[in-house]
Amino acid sequence: MTSDATSSSRNDSPSIRVGLxxxxxxxxxxxxVGFAAVKLLEDAGCLVEVPELQSCCGQPAYxxxxxxxxQRIARQVIAAFEAYDYVVAPSGSCAGMIKEHYPRLFxxxxxxxxxxQQLAGRCYELVSFLHDVLAVEDLSIARKGxxxxxxxxxxxxxxxxxxxxxxxxxxxSGLELREMTDSNVCCGFGGTFCVKYPKIxxxxxxxxxxxxxxxxxxxxxxxxxxxxxxxxxxxxxxxRATKVYHVAEVxxxxxxxxxxxxxxxxxxxx
Amino acid sequence: MKPTxxxxxxSARVALVDPDLQRAMGFIxxxxxxxxxxxxxxxxxxxxxxxSARGIKEHTLQNLDFxxxxxxxxxxxxxxxxxxxxxxxxxxxxxxxxxxxxxxxRVTKAKSMVGEEIAINExxxxxxxxxxxxxxxxxxxxxxxxxxxxxxxxxxxxxxxQITELFHKHHARYGYTERQTEVPGLVDEARQxxxxxxxxxxxxxxxxxxxxxxxxxxxxxxxxxxxxLTNTLPPVHIVTAGxxxxxxxxxDVSTLLRVLARSATGQEMSVYTTFSTGPRRQNDLxxxxxxxxxxxxxxxxxxxxxxxxxxxxxxxxxxxxxxxxVYQGIGGHAYGWVYVGPMGSVLTPxxxxxxxxxxxxxxxxxxxxxxxxxxxxxxxxxxxxxxxxRQYQNRQTSxxxxxxxxxxxxxxxxxxxxxxxxxxxxxxxxxxxxxxGRFRHMLFxxxxxxxxxxxxxxxSSFQNQWxxxxxxxxx
Numbered sequence: 001m002t003s004d005a006t007s008s009s010r011n012d013s014p015s016i017r018v019g020l021x022x023x024x025x026x027x028x029x030x031x032x033v034g035f036a037a038v039k040l041l042e043d044a045g046c047l048v049e050v051p052e053l054q055s056c057c058g059q060p061a062y063x064x065x066x067x068x069x070x071q072r073i074a075r076q077v078i079a080a081f082e083a084y085d086y087v088v089a090p091s092g093s094c095a096g097m098i099k100e101h102y103p104r105l106f107x108x109x110x111x112x113x114x115x116x117q118q119l120a121g122r123c124y125e126l127v128s129f130l131h132d133v134l135a136v137e138d139l140s141i142a143r144k145g146x147x148x149x150x151x152x153x154x155x156x157x158x159x160x161x162x163x164x165x166x167x168x169x170x171x172x173s174g175l176e177l178r179e180m181t182d183s184n185v186c187c188g189f190g191g192t193f194c195v196k197y198p199k200i201x202x203x204x205x206x207x208x209x210x211x212x213x214x215x216x217x218x219x220x221x222x223x224x225x226x227x228x229x230x231x232x233x234x235x236x237x238x239x240r241a242t243k244v245y246h247v248a249e250v251x252x253x254x255x256x257x258x259x260x261x262x263x264x265x266x267x268x269x270x
Numbered sequence: 271m272k273p274t275x276x277x278x279x280x281s282a283r284v285a286l287v288d289p290d291l292q293r294a295m296g297f298i299x300x301x302x303x304x305x306x307x308x309x310x311x312x313x314x315x316x317x318x319x320x321x322s323a324r325g326i327k328e329h330t331l332q333n334l335d336f337x338x339x340x341x342x343x344x345x346x347x348x349x350x351x352x353x354x355x356x357x358x359x360x361x362x363x364x365x366x367x368x369x370x371x372x373x374x375x376r377v378t379k380a381k382s383m384v385g386e387e388i389a390i391n392e393x394x395x396x397x398x399x400x401x402x403x404x405x406x407x408x409x410x411x412x413x414x415x416x417x418x419x420x421x422x423x424x425x426x427x428x429x430x431x432q433i434t435e436l437f438h439k440h441h442a443r444y445g446y447t448e449r450q451t452e453v454p455g456l457v458d459e460a461r462q463x464x465x466x467x468x469x470x471x472x473x474x475x476x477x478x479x480x481x482x483x484x485x486x487x488x489x490x491x492x493x494x495x496x497x498x499l500t501n502t503l504p505p506v507h508i509v510t511a512g513x514x515x516x517x518x519x520x521x522d523v524s525t526l527l528r529v530l531a532r533s534a535t536g537q538e539m540s541v542y543t544t545f546s547t548g549p550r551r552q553n554d555l556x557x558x559x560x561x562x563x564x565x566x567x568x569x570x571x572x573x574x575x576x577x578x579x580x581x582x583x584x585x586x587x588x589x590x591x592x593x594x595x596v597y598q599g600i601g602g603h604a605y606g607w608v609y610v611g612p613m614g615s616v617l618t619p620x621x622x623x624x625x626x627x628x629x630x631x632x633x634x635x636x637x638x639x640x641x642x643x644x645x646x647x648x649x650x651x652x653x654x655x656x657x658x659x660r661q662y663q664n665r666q667t668s669x670x671x672x673x674x675x676x677x678x679x680x681x682x683x684x685x686x687x688x689x690x691x692x693x694x695x696x697x698x699x700x701x702x703x704x705x706x707g708r709f710r711h712m713l714f715x716x717x718x719x720x721x722x723x724x725x726x727x728x729x730s731s732f733q734n735q736w737x738x739x740x741x742x743x744x745x
Contacts, residue, residue, distance in 0.1 A: 203600075
């Protein structure tokens with residue numbers, strides 16, 4: 001494992017060592033999600049470490065067709081994380097990249113393919129890891145109000161994440177989950193897609209925001225920050241009041257900070 | 271038709287604000303998507319059926335030469351002819367040659383995507399033949415001089431009032447001078463006009479959903495019965511089909527038919543399923559006296575065994591486009607050629623050139639819904655990514671994007687430097703947005719902020735905060 005990894009343990013004899021893949025968007029845009037992930041994992045008895053030599057999973061290069069840079073980035077991630085019992089990311093998209101796409105990147109390189117496959121087998125998205133691997137039952141969290149949940153595409157279709165966040169949200173006391181129409185339809189983020197084709201992206205995200213608004217829920221939750229930044233940005237542009245949080249923030253009881261796109265000292269001049 | 275895929279962005283922008291088109295697209299969502307869901311729900315073994323169907327196609331592709339030759343042999347044994355066309359030009363020449371030899375004047379056509387691919391209508395018209403589409407949707411877009419906007423519902427973008435006007439303009443010469451404003455009246459009028467064409471046609475051209483190697487049959491499915499009138503009434507029947515349409519047996523066809531209709535329209539079966547096997551035999555009561563099958567390659571054999579191989583499993587059901595949120599927003603015409611939606615975004619660059627259709631592989635969020643519903647399990651998003659890879663390798667991407675990507679990649683591969691540079695940048699942005707929590711405009715981020723606000727970063731990056739805490743706890 002990397003010598004400069006740092007640890008934070010509260011448990012006396014933690015049995016599971018988890019390398020947290022923070023993801024570039026959480027790292028830069030919403031650190032609170034990273035701290036929420038650490039809390040959830042530590043509360044579940046994991047020893048959480050954050051390897052220093054991480055930045056991004058490489059999807060921007062991969063989805064732009066630059067496979068050789070993607071391979072370089074993938075090798076860096078594999079080397080930084082392969083010593084842990086598990087690698088966990090608060091994102092279905094980045095976890096899907098490591099789990100589903102890294103092994104394919106090294107189709108002609110048996111050594112790295114093997115290392116990629118080894119890591120892929122131990123890579124999970126945060127909420128599904130808590131639910132499926134750690135079998136966490138109750139998070140002892142209370143929150144008043146209503147939420148609706150957006151199924152981010154990679155998490156849903158590459159990793160089969162659908163029931164797990166709903167199971168946890170159903171156990172948050174005082175919280176009502178209202179399903180939206182087409183919760184499984186893309187929000188129009190799509191990485192660079194949203195800036196290359198803003199008008200098409202606008203169409204998709206407007207539909208999404210309309211479906212969210214129709215539920216009348218106070219807040220939108222999701223498991224991928226890319227989608228949430230896109231949706232929150234559109235909600236703000238339309239002047240709507242729905243709050244947007246990463247699901248981990250709510251499940252960790254750490255959604256007492258300003259929502260995505262909100263300021264510390266609310267200044268709601270349009 | 272000449273591809274207009276290079277105009278994709280502009281066409282898409284126009285489509286997004288076309289109220290008629292947006293209404294029509296609503297039908298795709300409420301009709302096809304909902305009907306498919308219900309049909310799949312009613313058939314618990316659907317996924318198993320999908321796997322069998324996929325296995326049949328994959329087995330055939332692995333032995334494509336064998337089954338194509340077997341098919342050819344059977345067709346010839348029954349008195350039919352088989353022609354091999356490498357290119358659309360060759361296919362057109364073959365079809366025109368058959369029509370000329372038959373002394374034809376009038377040619378009726380049932381729906382054929384290969385017919386669209388080789389632009390057979392224009393070729394027939396400019397060679398002096400009268401070509402008439404007999405599928406109602408195809409007929410409508412032929413009158414409108416437009417390409418199909420959906421592979422199974424070619425005129426889905428047309429509204430009733432647009433069709434009323436089209437018929438009024440084109441049917442007056444047959445004596446129909448009154449405007450029909452309701453669907454039954456419109457259908458009846460089209461039926462009257464087309465009936466005369468069916469009865470007097472010299473050649474009938476159909477496509478094929480399947481070619482059966484064991485019997486030399488070609489198979490079409492329709493919901494209007496126009497296919498049967500096209501392939502039985504005229505003395506000459508020409509089938510145009512891609513080489514990937516062949517399957518070994520009739521049993522295989524029945525498996526594929528079960529997934530095709532459900533995936534396409536949510537029907538258990540299409541209304542008409544017709545097998546054409548050779549020309550009329552001595553004791554047959556009807557049928558053509560000549561039976562010709564034109565098999566088109568047009569790049570398909572190149573795809574065998576390469577990264578686009580799976581695309582040859584496609585049975586043209588349209589489920590991918592029906593479920594594509596981008597297609598649902600912009601309709602088919604923006605894609606600029608005969609194949610649209612996700613399958614079109616793969617096929618068009620391969621058939622007309624990546625330089626002509628550079629937007630198509632990119633105008634996709636890689637959300638994976640197409641692959642999820644594809645009855646053949648075709649990895650469409652992965653293939654779109656492979657096309658992006660070709661663009662990147664051929665330097666067909668913009669200089670700005672290449673430089674930006676290279677700079678980003680340089681930083682990402684140096685995490686410590688990345689942390690200093692990006693950490694500083696987000697801290698500054700967070701400070702700038704401290705009162706609003708978001709940006710309405712941002713230099714170099716116009717693509718984002720033109721349609722949505724940019725939520726501001728929370729402050730110092732996670733990594734910087736984490737390292738600081740760690741140092742704090744150690745001191």
